[in-house]
Amino acid sequence: MTPVLEAKGLSLAFGGLKAVDDFSLSVPPRALHGLIGPNGAGKTTVFNLLTGVYQADKGDIFLAGQRLNGKKPSAIAQAGLARTFQNIRLFGELSVLDNVRTAAGVRAKSGLWRSLLRTPLYLAEEDAIVERSLDLLDVLGIAHRAGEQAKSLPYGDQRRLEIARALATEPKVLLLDEPVAGMNTQEKHAMRSLIESLRSRFDVAIFLIEHDMGLVMDICEHITVLDHGVTIAAGVADKVQQDPKVIEAYLGVPDEDEAAS
Amino acid sequence: MSRDPARLLAARVGSYRPNAIVSVLRSAYPVVIGLVIALLLQAMIAPKLGPFYAKLLLDIGIAIVLASSLNIVNGFAGQFSIGHAGFMMVGGYAAALITYYGSIKFGWLAPGAYGVDVHGGFLGSGDALFLFSCVFGGVVAAVAGLVVGLPSLRLRGDYLAIVTLGFGEIVRVLVQQTSDVIDPAKAAGASWLDAAKALGGPLGFTGTPTYVSPTPWLEDASGQQTGHAGIFFTFAIVSILLIACYRLKTSSHGRALLAVRENEIAAEAMGVNTSRAKVVAFVMAAFFAGVGGALFAHEVGVTLNPKELGFQKSIDIVIMVVLGGMGSITGVVLAAAILTLLPELFREFAEYRMPVYALALIIVMIVRPQGLFGIKELWDLAFWRRYVVPLWRKVAGGWLIPRSRQHPPAAIAKDLSSRDDDGAPKGAP
Amino acid sequence: MSKLLQTLVNSIALGSLYALIALGYTLVYGVLRFINFAHSDVFTVGAWASFVLATTLGFAVTDTPMYAMPLILLASMAICAGLGIAIETLAYRPLRRAPRLNVLITAIGVSLFLQNVGQLKFVFGTQPQRMPPLIEDRSLVEILGVHIRLVDVTVVLLAGFLLFSLEALIYRTKLGRAMRAVSFDERTASLMGIDVNRIISITFGIGSALAAAGGLLFALKYESIKQSADATWVLLGLKAFVAAVVGGIGNVRGAVAGALLIAFVEMFGAAYFSPHMRDLYVFVILIVVLLVKPSGLFGKAVVEKV
Numbered sequence: 001m002t003p004v005l006e007a008k009g010l011s012l013a014f015g016g017l018k019a020v021d022d023f024s025l026s027v028p029p030r031a032l033h034g035l036i037g038p039n040g041a042g043k044t045t046v047f048n049l050l051t052g053v054y055q056a057d058k059g060d061i062f063l064a065g066q067r068l069n070g071k072k073p074s075a076i077a078q079a080g081l082a083r084t085f086q087n088i089r090l091f092g093e094l095s096v097l098d099n100v101r102t103a104a105g106v107r108a109k110s111g112l113w114r115s116l117l118r119t120p121l122y123l124a125e126e127d128a129i130v131e132r133s134l135d136l137l138d139v140l141g142i143a144h145r146a147g148e149q150a151k152s153l154p155y156g157d158q159r160r161l162e163i164a165r166a167l168a169t170e171p172k173v174l175l176l177d178e179p180v181a182g183m184n185t186q187e188k189h190a191m192r193s194l195i196e197s198l199r200s201r202f203d204v205a206i207f208l209i210e211h212d213m214g215l216v217m218d219i220c221e222h223i224t225v226l227d228h229g230v231t232i233a234a235g236v237a238d239k240v241q242q243d244p245k246v247i248e249a250y251l252g253v254p255d256e257d258e259a260a261s
Numbered sequence: 262m263s264r265d266p267a268r269l270l271a272a273r274v275g276s277y278r279p280n281a282i283v284s285v286l287r288s289a290y291p292v293v294i295g296l297v298i299a300l301l302l303q304a305m306i307a308p309k310l311g312p313f314y315a316k317l318l319l320d321i322g323i324a325i326v327l328a329s330s331l332n333i334v335n336g337f338a339g340q341f342s343i344g345h346a347g348f349m350m351v352g353g354y355a356a357a358l359i360t361y362y363g364s365i366k367f368g369w370l371a372p373g374a375y376g377v378d379v380h381g382g383f384l385g386s387g388d389a390l391f392l393f394s395c396v397f398g399g400v401v402a403a404v405a406g407l408v409v410g411l412p413s414l415r416l417r418g419d420y421l422a423i424v425t426l427g428f429g430e431i432v433r434v435l436v437q438q439t440s441d442v443i444d445p446a447k448a449a450g451a452s453w454l455d456a457a458k459a460l461g462g463p464l465g466f467t468g469t470p471t472y473v474s475p476t477p478w479l480e481d482a483s484g485q486q487t488g489h490a491g492i493f494f495t496f497a498i499v500s501i502l503l504i505a506c507y508r509l510k511t512s513s514h515g516r517a518l519l520a521v522r523e524n525e526i527a528a529e530a531m532g533v534n535t536s537r538a539k540v541v542a543f544v545m546a547a548f549f550a551g552v553g554g555a556l557f558a559h560e561v562g563v564t565l566n567p568k569e570l571g572f573q574k575s576i577d578i579v580i581m582v583v584l585g586g587m588g589s590i591t592g593v594v595l596a597a598a599i600l601t602l603l604p605e606l607f608r609e610f611a612e613y614r615m616p617v618y619a620l621a622l623i624i625v626m627i628v629r630p631q632g633l634f635g636i637k638e639l640w641d642l643a644f645w646r647r648y649v650v651p652l653w654r655k656v657a658g659g660w661l662i663p664r665s666r667q668h669p670p671a672a673i674a675k676d677l678s679s680r681d682d683d684g685a686p687k688g689a690p
Numbered sequence: 691m692s693k694l695l696q697t698l699v700n701s702i703a704l705g706s707l708y709a710l711i712a713l714g715y716t717l718v719y720g721v722l723r724f725i726n727f728a729h730s731d732v733f734t735v736g737a738w739a740s741f742v743l744a745t746t747l748g749f750a751v752t753d754t755p756m757y758a759m760p761l762i763l764l765a766s767m768a769i770c771a772g773l774g775i776a777i778e779t780l781a782y783r784p785l786r787r788a789p790r791l792n793v794l795i796t797a798i799g800v801s802l803f804l805q806n807v808g809q810l811k812f813v814f815g816t817q818p819q820r821m822p823p824l825i826e827d828r829s830l831v832e833i834l835g836v837h838i839r840l841v842d843v844t845v846v847l848l849a850g851f852l853l854f855s856l857e858a859l860i861y862r863t864k865l866g867r868a869m870r871a872v873s874f875d876e877r878t879a880s881l882m883g884i885d886v887n888r889i890i891s892i893t894f895g896i897g898s899a900l901a902a903a904g905g906l907l908f909a910l911k912y913e914s915i916k917q918s919a920d921a922t923w924v925l926l927g928l929k930a931f932v933a934a935v936v937g938g939i940g941n942v943r944g945a946v947a948g949a950l951l952i953a954f955v956e957m958f959g960a961a962y963f964s965p966h967m968r969d970l971y972v973f974v975i976l977i978v979v980l981l982v983k984p985s986g987l988f989g990k991a992v993v994e995k996v
Contacts, residue, residue, distance in 0.1 A: 051530060053526070053530075072529070072534070073526075073529045073530050074529050074530075074531075074532050074533055074534045074535065075534075077529075077530055077531055077532035078532045082530075082531070082532075083530055085527065085530075089524045089526060089527035089530075090523075090524070090527070091519065091520045091523035091524055091527065091528070092523055092524075093519070093523055093635075093636050094516065094519055094520065094523060098516045098519075099520075101513050101516050102513060102516045102517045102519075102520040102528070102531060102533065103531040103532065104513070105512075105513025105514065105516065105517060106517075106531065106532035106533060108513060111514070112509075112514055112541060115508060115509065115512035115513075115514050115515070116505055116508050116509065117288050118287070118288040118508060119284065119288065120274050120284045121274055122512070124270055124273035124274040125270065126512065126513060127273060128270060128273060129513055165531060166531070168531075169531055169532050339791070341791060341794060343798070412977065412980070412981050413977075413980065416980055416984060418790055418791060418794065419724065419725040419790070419794060420935070420980060420984065422725075422794060423725070423928070423931060423932075423935070423976070424976070424977070424980065426928065427928065427932075427973045427976060427977075430921075430924075430925065430928065430969065430973075431969070431970055431973055433921075434966070434967070434969050434970060435970075437966075438966055438967075571921060572921070572924055573919075576798065576802060579795075579798070583795055612809075612810060612811075613810075615802060615805075615806035615919075616802075616803055616806045616807045616810070618802065619799045619800070619801075619802035619803035619806060620799070620803060621799075622795060622796070622798065622799030622802070623781050623796050623799040623800060623803065626785065626788075626792050626793075626795050626796040626799065627781070627784045627785060627796070630788065630789075630792045
């Protein structure tokens with residue numbers, strides 16, 4: 001089975017600092033993979049490499065067999081790779097519905113001219129876009145806020161809106177950057193079941209970055225661990241949890257005095 | 262999602278297109294209404310206003326064209342362009358080139374007269390040449406917009422400002438290098454290339470035919486009409502522009518443009534080709550600025566010259582957009598009207614106009630940076646929704662209120678939602 | 691050959707003037723990351739202030755004392771430093787946390803305000819004036835038929851002195867270190883005990899003072915001072931800004947290098963191609979630099995955190 005997202009030997013250096021070193025990844029369709037590591041490990045940098053925000057110095061990226069190297073982020077999104085952001089990046093002044101509409105409209109066939117002339121094709125597509133956007137908002141549980149300004153939303157709903165917006169582009173792979181950061185236990189619980197349900201509902205593979213170990217170990221089928229840009233472990237949850245290198249990266253090596261006592 | 266999207270779309274399109282004529286009418290009726298209003302303004306209202314206020318109305322129309330076109334770039338796309346008068350100049354000179362030298366080559370020349378015969382009656386052959394020159398001016402300005410915008414729109418905000426400012430100055434410098442306008446007698450034999458080099462230089466393009474007159478009914482000493490239907494032309498273009506702006510803003514493409522303004526990185530990540538969107542906005546704005554320039558060039562009493570369309574003019578337009586609310590169509594129209602009226606009403610204080618404007622700009626940025634309406638339109642404001650809409654619904658049964666506003670998204674959402682008001686799944690026993 | 695030398699002399703003199711203005715742009719950009727559109731208008735005010743001081747102090751008479759120029763120089767530098775600090779405190783500081791676009795618009799507002807208030811009857815008026823010759827108009831030496839005038843030498847030497855002083859200030863004093871710290875990372879600098887507001891005010895003051903010096907030197911060299919909203923000032927400021935960008939905005943040495951480059955292009959272009967298109971040459975350079983290396987000759991590209 002061809003993996004829907006594949007990275008081979010990605011490397012990126014900022015001046016003398018190696019941000020990402022020889023990163024590889026293989027995500028099957030509808031899979032749920034996780035990327036963890038201490039702060040500053042380069043996780044978001046990996047996302048930025050995959051989505052085309054940074055150009056890798058070395059390595060290849062494939063989406064459903066299509067090579068993505070050197071493409072602009074918008075082209076990559078159109079190819080089917082969508083993402084959310086660590087520090088939420090919504091279109092604040094626009095309404096919740098509009099946030100999703102802009103992403104959904106990317107797949108429309110009618111261009112600028114048809115919008116200005118209001119041709120039947122345009123009108124039909126707009127209707128379909130609005131309906132699909134409301135549908136998405138409903139699945140994410142925020143349809144009742146469709147008319148509100150995005151920046152006025154409570155934090156948890158903002159994260160949901162980001163996910164709805166990313167899903168509107170009809171992606172094959174969804175990258176979630178810390179989807180439950182800053183949430184309480186109840187919200188995290190709801191988010192957890194939501195993320196799991198997305199895979200079958202939208203036929204999408206999910207690759208997420210998270211710091212909440214409980215969530216990651218629970219729902220991810222495969223976990224990659226990054227530290228200082230280097231992949232120190234990769235595999236199923238149990239294996240990664242017990243890997244000494246992973247423990248060292250997160251908790252450090254016991255002090256010599258401590259070890260002795 | 263197992264339903265075939267293509268079939269559904271085809272079915273939907275069918276419901277919007279009972280037949281081609283209906284769909285054309287549906288798409289064109291706002292423009293027709295706009296043209297009718299323009300005609301009414303010219304034929305009925307302008308004569309009642311008298312020459313002074315008719316000229317003011319004309320100036321307001323042109324200001325609206327310029328400010329609304331800049332609004333597409335500064336407001337919708339959120340880019341900072343401060344050389345808009347440069348496109349106005351490009352369009353104006355291109356249009357004047359066509360009408361002046363064109364009229365001469367067509368033999369409509371009135372020998373020895375200042376200005377050239379404005380041939381034919383209302384919507385006659387002279388007007389046709391004039392309208393063609395407006396479109397030509399717009400196209401030339403649009404090309405200039407492409408040349409300027411393509412390389413510079415990927416630069417950061419401050420740099421774009423400098424580039425556009427530089428563009429405005431360069432156009433001014435180049436125009437000042439042109440030679441004097443060729444005399445009508447000699448111009449008939451001159452080639453178009455020579456004509457293009459003879460645009461009047463620093464003194465201006467003397468002799469442009471006066472197609473845009475606020476008072477075409479007035480006759481001069483010899484019984485000749487002094488101009489053509491300026492207010493009609495101007496407001497016809499105003500209505501086309503405003504309809505285009507509205508349709509742009511409310512479409513998903515327009516929302517994508519606004520998204521570029523809000524958060525460019527996120528917009529790019531959602532599949533919006535941000536550079537392309539910005540360039541398209543820039544070119545569209547340049548086109549309409551060119552048309553505005555064409556209108557301005559042919560206005561009665563105006564000699565197109567490079568000094569008048571320099572940095573000061575660009576800033577005047579920027580101020581209208583900023584004070585009206587960047588991204589608000591109604592706000593900018595209102596600001597353009599007010600800022601054209603005020604200087605005329607307070608003529609004695611002309612010296613203090615710019616310092617007062619400048620101070621207003623600074624204070625607005627500190628105290629109320631969104632200007633009058635922000636990104637919202639007049640009908641989005643709280644007071645409009647609370648008072649005007651219910652009143653109109655009672656009086657006229659909600660006529661002209663767009664369907665989506667009669668059924669706000671919350672209502673649609675409720676219909677589509679799989680849960681009812683209490684949170685239980687619908688259809689449950 | 692003499693034309694070459696004359697053009698060379700003119701380039702260096704003009705380049706020194708551009709450098710003084712360009713430094714104001716680059717210093718402010720270094721600490722605040724924004725382009726102070728109003729900076730060139732401070733330069734204009736400096737030129738006019740020098741004129742007003744010279745005439746009111748009675749130096750319009752032929753026999754100008756030796757102390758006239760330094761006195762007026764210091765006075766106008768002080769006035770403009772005060773103006774720059776006032777602008778920062780009143781117009782820019784309230785918008786420190788606002789979106790960049792808002793501050794840009796405010797800067798344009800300040801620029802317009804200065805230009806147009808300067809034209810009012812009770813300020814500088816709309817009549818162009820002639821600067822009294824505070825420096826004797828004599829030729830110091832003649833090489834290859836080209837007169838090296840005292841004025842040009844003064845311009846270059848004075849500008850050079852100010853530039854070296856600035857360099858020393860930034861790289862060898864505690865204040866300079868604080869300025870560089872603020873330009874690297876404002877928040878961390880304040881955590882390290884640096885009074886960021888004070889540093890920013892001082893930066894504006896220094897930039898404006900340099901612009902004032904440039905204004906006086908400009909008035910001495912070119913003698914005719916046009917009304918404050920005249921296009922010549924706008925163009926001058928624009929070209930100095932181009933110099934700062936070409937050199938790498940935020941980089942002090944780059945500003946000087948850029949200024950000399952721009953002046954050379956402008957002067958040689960005017961002398962050997964067409965004098966009418968001098969502004970065009972400068973803008974062409976700007977476009978080329980922005981397309982090829984937007985960070986300028988000596989600047990570093992800034993990577994935005996996504």
